[in-house]
Structure formats: structure tokens, C-alpha cells
Amino acid sequence: MSMSLTELWTILGCGLVTILSRALPFVFVKSLTMPAWLINFLSFVPITIMTALCCQSLFIANPGHLATLNLANCLAAIPATLAGVLTKSLLMVVVVGIMAMAVLRYFSIG
Amino acid sequence: MGPSLTFRAGVHDVLPTVFGYIGVGLAFGIVAHTSHLSLLVVAGLSFIVYAGSAQFIITSMLLLHDPLSAIFISTFLVNSRMILMSTSLAQYFRHESLTRNLLIGSLVTDETFALAMNKQNKTNGKLSFAWQSAANIVAYLVWGIATLVGAVLGGLISNPERFGFDFALTAMFIGLVYLQLISDRHLGLSLQLMVMLFVALVYYFMIGIMSQNFALLVATVAGCLFGMEMKKCR
Known part of the structure; x- marks a missing residue:
């Protein structure tokens, strides 16, 4: 149980950076009137950011070259997506996804 | 839900x-x-x-x-x-x-x-x-x-x-x-699917030349702009 001074400053500094990124937009949005184009722009944020977050797990970056597929994640994504289509339940997507990945790892696939 | x-x-x-x-x-x-x-x-x-x-x-x-x-x-x-x-x-x-x-x-x-x-x-x-x-x-x-x-x-x-x-x-x-x-x-299904495809393509090409987190940001912003244009065309 110990913490160096560098670790303490890292935690406090990064904590400040993070909370400002999160909370300041709430202050601005509350006090300013948003122009129509910005509201239009923001209406696409949910679908785009979630798609990009998915892509982060499905692609492997090869700096300087084209990306390749993360085969294990892509394979496990198939039953997970099917579970979503069939049940429309987030819980089922997660449970089926974990099970699929465990099976893939058991047979050392991907 | x-x-x-x-x-x-x-x-x-x-x-x-x-x-x-x-x-x-x-x-x-x-x-x-x-x-x-x-x-x-x-x-x-x-x-x-x-x-x-x-x-x-x-x-x-x-x-x-x-x-x-x-x-x-x-x-x-x-x-x-x-x-x-x-x-x-x-x-x-x-x-x-x-x-x-x-x-x-x-x-x-x-x-x-x-x-x-x-x-x-x-x-x-x-x-x-x-x-x-x-x-x-x-x-x-x-x-x-x-x-x-x-x-x-x-x-x-x-x-x-x-x-x-x-x-x-x-x-x-x-x-x-x-x-x-x-x-x-x-937004509707077809517009969202187009935007998703666009984001995936941008992300795919960007991670070769920049960090993953930056690529995520670029793909997100580009996807929003693309979506706005597509919506205008409908």
C-alpha cells in the first residue's frame, strides 16, 4: 500500500483532465443555445461512436500498412450479433459473446 | 429495457x-x-x-x-x-x-x-x-x-x-x-447503415497512419459529417 509522488500527481492530473472533458460540455450546453447544425451533427454521434468503438475491437492496426481483421473477435461477433437479432436483449448478446469466445479459445481458434 | x-x-x-x-x-x-x-x-x-x-x-x-x-x-x-x-x-x-x-x-x-x-x-x-x-x-x-x-x-x-x-x-x-x-x-435504418459503413471504412484506413484513439475520433467526426450530407440528399 504505497503511492509515489509521481503516481499521486498522475492520478490528480489525469483525474482533472478527464472530469473537465466530461463535465464542461454539460455546462456549455446548459448555458448556451445550440445552433441547429450542431444538434444535427450530434444526432449522428451515438451511431458513429459506437460503430467506431466496435471497429476498434474488430480491426488490428498495423502502423504503416493496412489494418487486418481480429479473427477471434470477428468470429465471436457473429453469434453475438445473431443473439441480438433474435432476442433484442443486451444481456444475451454479452453472454453469448463471452461463451463464443471461450469456445474459440478452448479450440485455440483465431 | x-x-x-x-x-x-x-x-x-x-x-x-x-x-x-x-x-x-x-x-x-x-x-x-x-x-x-x-x-x-x-x-x-x-x-x-x-x-x-x-x-x-x-x-x-x-x-x-x-x-x-x-x-x-x-x-x-x-x-x-x-x-x-x-x-x-x-x-x-x-x-x-x-x-x-x-x-x-x-x-x-x-x-x-x-x-x-x-x-x-x-x-x-x-x-x-x-x-x-x-x-x-x-x-x-x-x-x-x-x-x-x-x-x-x-x-x-x-x-x-x-x-x-x-x-x-x-x-x-x-x-x-x-x-x-x-x-x-x-435517423432510420438505411441512413444509419450507410453511416456505419462509412465510419468502418474511415477507421480501417486511418489506423494505418495514426493512433487508434485518434482514428476513432476522426472516424466519428467524419461519420457525423457524412451523415449530415446524406440526410440533406434524402
């Missing part, structure tokens, strides 16, 4: 995402343990910084003795997507007090944001302070506790990936993006 916006409904709705937090939280704890961070530092990172992927980056930078300024800048870059998410989410809470806005804002994550966007599809575009706080607080506590448990267990479990838990987070985003796709009637 139903239309109810009570605190209790929030706790109920956030439960499926908890698996993602537990999986990644345990992984972070184990990584932190192997990087020789004490439990106190793990707790500090999880409860004060509270920034998922940024915590992994901070840990590796601490291990490499990178300068504080570099650590702060990396944290800002990794978290800059939060500015987009918070600006989006804040529109639902403009009528609430500043204090309540700050309380919600300080605990927004990728997951609770995505969950809220799914939720408002079911409530005619409404969200409540009670519902959002419930989701935020459960996520916050589960994350913090999972990372601490991971740090304690770190010495015992050598290969947590064997059980597939690391896929929980990816599965959760797949589930959230699918539910968003089928329930956002405002």
Missing part, C-alpha cells in the same frame, strides 16, 4: 453492461498488479480518473517513466471523445440544475452514454436525472470494485482470457450498436 425512468429502472437497465465492466475491470486490475501498482494507486486511478482505456495507457506510461505532461496529453486525447458524448447527452438535461448536470457529467462513460441513447429511443427522447444517475453510479462502483478485485487476484489468475471475459466489452458494444440501429426512428 422499458420506458420507466426511475432510479430503480436505471439500476435494472445498466445490469447487462456490468459484465463488460467486470471483464475489463478485472483485466485492468491484473495488468496493474503485474505493473507493480499498489492497491491504493489502482483505487486512485479507478475512482478518481475513472477512464477505462485511458487507465491502461496511464499504467503503461507510468511503467515507462514517461513525463507527467505526456501522460496528461495522452489522457486528454484518449478521452476527447467524451467531449462529443457529453455534448450529445447534455441536451437531454438542459432543464435540470447546474449541480445535477455536473453530477451526471462527471460520471459519463462510453457505456452509460450508449445505454442512455438506447433508452431515449424508448421514451420519446426523454431521460431523467434519477435514471441516468443510477446507471452512472452502478457502473462507477462495479468498475472500481472489479479493478480492485483484479489487482488482488492478479497473482492467482494467470490467463483470464481463457474464459472469454475480455470479449464482454466488445459484445456489449455490438449489442448497443445493434439496438441503436433498430430503434433510432429519427
Whole structure:
């Protein structure tokens, strides 16, 4: 149980950076009137950011070259997506996804 | 997920995402343990910084003795997507007090944001302070506790990936993006599919030439602009 001074400053500094990124937009949005184009722009944020977050797990970056597929994640994504289509339940997507990945790892696939 | 916006409904709705937090939280704890961070530092990172992927980056930078300024800048870059998410989410809470806005804002994550966007599809575009706080607080506590448990267990479990838990987070985003796709009637299915394809293409080409986090940001912004143009054409 110990913490160096560098670790303490890292935690406090990064904590400040993070909370400002999160909370300041709430202050601005509350006090300013948003122009129509910005509201239009923001209406696409949910679908785009979630798609990009998915892509982060499905692609492997090869700096300087084209990306390749993360085969294990892509394979496990198939039953997970099917579970979503069939049940429309987030819980089922997660449970089926974990099970699929465990099976893939058991047979050392991907 | 139903239309109810009570605190209790929030706790109920956030439960499926908890698996993602537990999986990644345990992984972070184990990584932190192997990087020789004490439990106190793990707790500090999880409860004060509270920034998922940024915590992994901070840990590796601490291990490499990178300068504080570099650590702060990396944290800002990794978290800059939060500015987009918070600006989006804040529109639902403009009528609430500043204090309540700050309380919600300080605990927004990728997951609770995505969950809220799914939720408002079911409530005619409404969200409540009670519902959002419930989701935020459960996520916050589960994350913090999972990372601490991971740090304690770190010495015992050598290969947590064997059980597939690391896929929980990816599965959760797949589930959230699918539910968003089928329930956002405002944008509609075909427009969203085009935007998704565009984002995937941009991300695919960008990760070869820039960091993953920057590519994520570029793909997100480009996707929003593309969507706005496509909407005009309809």
C-alpha cells in the first residue's frame, strides 16, 4: 500500500483532465443555445461512436500498412450479433459473446 | 429495457453492461498488479480518473517513466471523445440544475452514454436525472470494485482470457450498436447503415497512419459529417 509522488500527481492530473472533458460540455450546453447544425451533427454521434468503438475491437492496426481483421473477435461477433437479432436483449448478446469466445479459445481458434 | 425512468429502472437497465465492466475491470486490475501498482494507486486511478482505456495507457506510461505532461496529453486525447458524448447527452438535461448536470457529467462513460441513447429511443427522447444517475453510479462502483478485485487476484489468475471475459466489452458494444440501429426512428435504418459503413471504412484506413484513439475520433467526426450530407440528399 504505497503511492509515489509521481503516481499521486498522475492520478490528480489525469483525474482533472478527464472530469473537465466530461463535465464542461454539460455546462456549455446548459448555458448556451445550440445552433441547429450542431444538434444535427450530434444526432449522428451515438451511431458513429459506437460503430467506431466496435471497429476498434474488430480491426488490428498495423502502423504503416493496412489494418487486418481480429479473427477471434470477428468470429465471436457473429453469434453475438445473431443473439441480438433474435432476442433484442443486451444481456444475451454479452453472454453469448463471452461463451463464443471461450469456445474459440478452448479450440485455440483465431 | 422499458420506458420507466426511475432510479430503480436505471439500476435494472445498466445490469447487462456490468459484465463488460467486470471483464475489463478485472483485466485492468491484473495488468496493474503485474505493473507493480499498489492497491491504493489502482483505487486512485479507478475512482478518481475513472477512464477505462485511458487507465491502461496511464499504467503503461507510468511503467515507462514517461513525463507527467505526456501522460496528461495522452489522457486528454484518449478521452476527447467524451467531449462529443457529453455534448450529445447534455441536451437531454438542459432543464435540470447546474449541480445535477455536473453530477451526471462527471460520471459519463462510453457505456452509460450508449445505454442512455438506447433508452431515449424508448421514451420519446426523454431521460431523467434519477435514471441516468443510477446507471452512472452502478457502473462507477462495479468498475472500481472489479479493478480492485483484479489487482488482488492478479497473482492467482494467470490467463483470464481463457474464459472469454475480455470479449464482454466488445459484445456489449455490438449489442448497443445493434439496438441503436433498430430503434433510432429519427435517423432510420438505411441512413444509419450507410453511416456505419462509412465510419468502418474511415477507421480501417486511418489506423494505418495514426493512433487508434485518434482514428476513432476522426472516424466519428467524419461519420457525423457524412451523415449530415446524406440526410440533406434524402
